[in-house]
Amino acid sequence: MENNALYYKSLVVFGFAIFVVMLILSPKGHSESPVVVKAQEERIRQEMISISRQLSVTCNECHNVQNFALDEKKSFKISKDHIRIVETLKANGFDGKKGPEANCYMCHQGKLKPAYKETERK
Ligand code: HEC
Numbered sequence: 001m002e003n004n005a006l007y008y009k010s011l012v013v014f015g016f017a018i019f020v021v022m023l024i025l026s027p028k029g030h031s032e033s034p035v036v037v038k039a040q041e042e043r044i045r046q047e048m049i050s051i052s053r054q055l056s057v058t059c060n061e062c063h064n065v066q067n068f069a070l071d072e073k074k075s076f077k078i079s080k081d082h083i084r085i086v087e088t089l090k091a092n093g094f095d096g097k098k099g100p101e102a103n104c105y106m107c108h109q110g111k112l113k114p115a116y117k118e119t120e121r122k
C-alpha cells in the first residue's frame with residue numbers, strides 16, 4: 001500500500017520534471033533557431049565571398065553550385081585542409097591583435113596556385 005503511494009508520487013514528480021524541461025526547451029527552439037540559422041548562413045556566405053576573392057576564383061572552383069554541401073571537387077577538399085591551416089595560424093599568434101590576422105591571401109595573394117619556392121617566382 002505504502003509502496004504504491006510512493007510509486008505514484010514519483011511518477012507525478014517525474015512527469016512534472018519532464019513538463020518543466022519541455023517548457024524550458026520549447027520556446028527557445030521556436031523563437032531563436034531561425035534567427036541563429038539565418039545568422040550562420042550569412043556568416044558562411046560572407047566567409048565564402050571573402051576566400052573566393054583572396055584566391056581570385058568563383059564559387060564553382062570548389063562547389064557544385066547545385067549542392068554546396070557536396071565535397072566532390074579537389075579544390076574543396078584542399079580548401080578544407082587550408083581552412084584548418086588558417087585556424088591553426090590564428091590560434092598561434094596570427095590573430096590580428098598585435099600584427100596580421102591569418103587568411104588565405106597571406107599565402108595565395110590572389111592566385112589559386114601560389115608559388116611556394118623561390119625558383120617558382122615569376
Ligand atoms: C576555395 C574554395 C571555395 C570557394 C571558392 C567557395 N567555397 Fe564554399 N566552401 C568551401 C569549403 C571547403 C566549405 C566547407 C567548410 C567546412 O566544412 O568547414 C564550404 C562551405 C560552403 C557552404 C556550406 C555548405 C554546407 O555544408 O551547408 C556554402 C553554402 C558555401 N560554401 C557557399 C559558397 C559560395 C556561395 C561561394 C561563392 C561566393 C563559395 N562557397 C566559394 C570552399 C569554397
Ligand code: HEC
Pocket residue numbers: 051055074075076078079082083085086103104105106107108112113114115116
Ligand atoms: C600557409 C600558406 C597557405 C595558406 C594560409 C593557405 N594556402 Fe592554400 N595553398 C598554399 C600552397 C603553397 C598551395 C600550393 C600547393 C601546390 O601547388 O601543391 C596551396 C594550394 C591551394 C589550393 C589548390 C590549388 C590547386 O588547384 O592546386 C586550394 C584550393 C587552396 N590552396 C585553398 C586555400 C584556401 C581556401 C585558403 C584559406 C582558407 C588557403 N588555401 C590558405 C598555401 C596556403
